[in-house]
Amino acid sequence: MDALDLLINRRSIAKLSAPAPEGTVLENIIKAGLRAPDHAALTPWHFVIAQGEGLNKLSSILEQAAINSGSDAAVVEKAKKAPFRAPMVITVIAKITEHEKVPAVEQVISAGCAVQAMQMAAVAQGFQGFWRSGKWMFDATVKQSLGVSDEDEIVGFLYLGTPGCTPMKVPERDLSKFVEYL
Numbered sequence: 001m002d003a004l005d006l007l008i009n010r011r012s013i014a015k016l017s018a019p020a021p022e023g024t025v026l027e028n029i030i031k032a033g034l035r036a037p038d039h040a041a042l043t044p045w046h047f048v049i050a051q052g053e054g055l056n057k058l059s060s061i062l063e064q065a066a067i068n069s070g071s072d073a074a075v076v077e078k079a080k081k082a083p084f085r086a087p088m089v090i091t092v093i094a095k096i097t098e099h100e101k102v103p104a105v106e107q108v109i110s111a112g113c114a115v116q117a118m119q120m121a122a123v124a125q126g127f128q129g130f131w132r133s134g135k136w137m138f139d140a141t142v143k144q145s146l147g148v149s150d151e152d153e154i155v156g157f158l159y160l161g162t163p164g165c166t167p168m169k170v171p172e173r174d175l176s177k178f179v180e181y182l
């Protein structure tokens with residue numbers, strides 16, 4: 001797939017089914033994440049891959065977080081079901097290192113770039129993805145259960161799988177509304 005075509009025409013797909021990427025394809029996805037721009041070579045990335053039994057574990061973690069936060073039954077049920085929207089969910093974590101020249105926000109941005117790169121690598125290899133967030137990213141139960149320390153940040157849940165529909169048309173955007181020249 002042509003790189004520019006991928007960057008310009010990519011879409012996210014929420015409807016994802018099995019199979020999930022595996023083997024070399026999955027390795028390429030992780031490698032793409034590890035090529036995110038990285039000020040001072042801090043490598044501020046950690047990936048927790050859930051598939052199969054891992055999805056059940058993630059589901060239990062989200063369910064427990066919803067219960068602990070006093071959510072009503074519908075919210076607990078929604079949290080419990082969330083991971084099963086794809087055959088694989090990769091939780092992407094920004095591992096923050098204190099550094100005099102690289103503030104935490106730069107490291108979070110780098111981890112965000114990793115998510116984008118991983119989604120693109122999935123698409124380039126015939127799979128698809130959807131970057132999700134939500135309040136559980138910031139939840140103490142979720143962070144603790146996934147081994148995320150207080151100073152580190154979950155930047156997203158990257159859902160990956162085989163596209164279950166054709167992507168929607170790319171929105172037409174008027175460049176002049178987004179760009180100006182000094």
Ligand SMILES: Cc1cc2nc3c(=O)[nH]c(=O)nc-3n(C[C@H](O)[C@H](O)[C@H](O)COP(=O)(O)O)c2cc1C
Binds near residue numbers: 010012132133156
């Ligand atoms: C940090 C981040 C978090 C997101 N979280 C969600 C989410 O929780 N739910 C959702 O429907 N879309 C979320 N999105 C947006 C989708 O991933 C997707 O980009 C959007 O549906 C637009 O589709 P497109 O990528 O095909 O343009 C998030 C995007 C980013 C960058």
